[in-house]
Amino acid sequence: MQLKINGRARDVTAGDVAGLLQELGLDASRVAIELNHAIVLQANFAQTPLAAGDSIEIVHFVGGG
Amino acid sequence: MQIMVNERTIEVPAGTTLFALRAQYKPQADLLIVNGFPTPKDQLLADGDRVALIRRGEVPAPEEMEALLMARHTPGVHEKIKGGTVGIAGCGGLGSAVAVALARIGVGRLLLADFDLVEPSNLNRQQFFVDQIGMAKVDALKANLRRINPFVKVATYHGRLDRVNIPQVFGVADLLVEAFDAADQKALLVESWRQNFPDKPLIAASGLAGFGPSNTITTRRVGRNFWLVGDGDSSAGPGQGLMAPRVGVAAHHQANAALRLLLGEEPA
Secondary structure (H helix, E strand, O other): OEEEEOOEEEEOOOOEHHHHHHHHOOOHHHEEEEEOOEEEOHHHHHHOEOOOOOEEEEEEOOOOO | OEEEEOOEEEEOOOOOEHHHHHHHHOOOOOEEEEOOEEOOOOOEOOOOOEEEEEOOOOOOOHHHHHHHHOOOOOOOHHHHHHOOEEEEEOOOHHHHHHHHHHHHOOOOEEEEEEOOEOOHHHHHOOOOOHHHOOOEHHHHHHHHHHHHOOOOEEEEEEOOOOOOHHHHHHOOOOEEEEOOOOHHHHHHHHHHHHHHOOOOOEEEEOOOOOOOOHHHOEEEEEEOOEEEEEOOOOOOEOOEOOOHHHHHHHHHHHHHHHHHHHOOOOOO
16 A cells, blocks of 8 residues: 655555554664654554555654764 | 843933943943944944943953843844753753753753763763763763853753653753654653653754764754754764764754744744
């Protein structure tokens, strides 16, 4: 199905947020997620389903400060 | 007309010039600042002008000190930010530089939190001194800020931040600057803050290691009340260190975003 990820259309196979992060190769402990403009807590990634057309913003943090 | 001289409002006749004002209030002044900008020449003053009369090398009287520290500000800025409270989570390369910048401009209150001690490898980028090695970073930074601007109130929390204490430590802040080192700690702080205070701004940073170009570091809005500074990519790790110039570029992006938010402006 197609999602809008950080403003860009992309086809993915994952059905939930945790699966999407795995598919994108991102560490779930290092991201902040908004799904359709609502914050998704880390604890809920695996229980948050995705639907075609969803808009998801992923901020992926790298170390250094 | 009314003129503000070294932060005192005085009544002067229309047509009063800068040099006439100096002759009356501080004849020995050799640095004259009008509305935030040094002015070597005499000029007519206008109602509402702010004038700082400074004698180079002289330590001002206590009642004049605060006004003279702020004499180069854009007029009106100091009054607005003096009532502001900024939380700074982490007092390393980012947080110590953000704190110094915000203290210099006279943000009213800073809340500093960090668990760590000053150690030698910090000094290539963090705003501490060799003689502070071994001190808690929050204590060393508080001492340094006091030397820069004693009018800024500084509260400290020496300990690790977690989901429970983040709202307690920073609850009174108008906005938060995320200045951690570890990526998972950044994510945890961002989540906790946005969950507890969705209406308060957050300025995080990610991607500022190494010596890549300065101009790849940007400030961008990544969510509601949420801004991200950095290149998004340059992580600290083996082969890529953290150094004062680029960490400082990112820190000052964060500090300027905080200033803009306190002034009611969009950071980006």
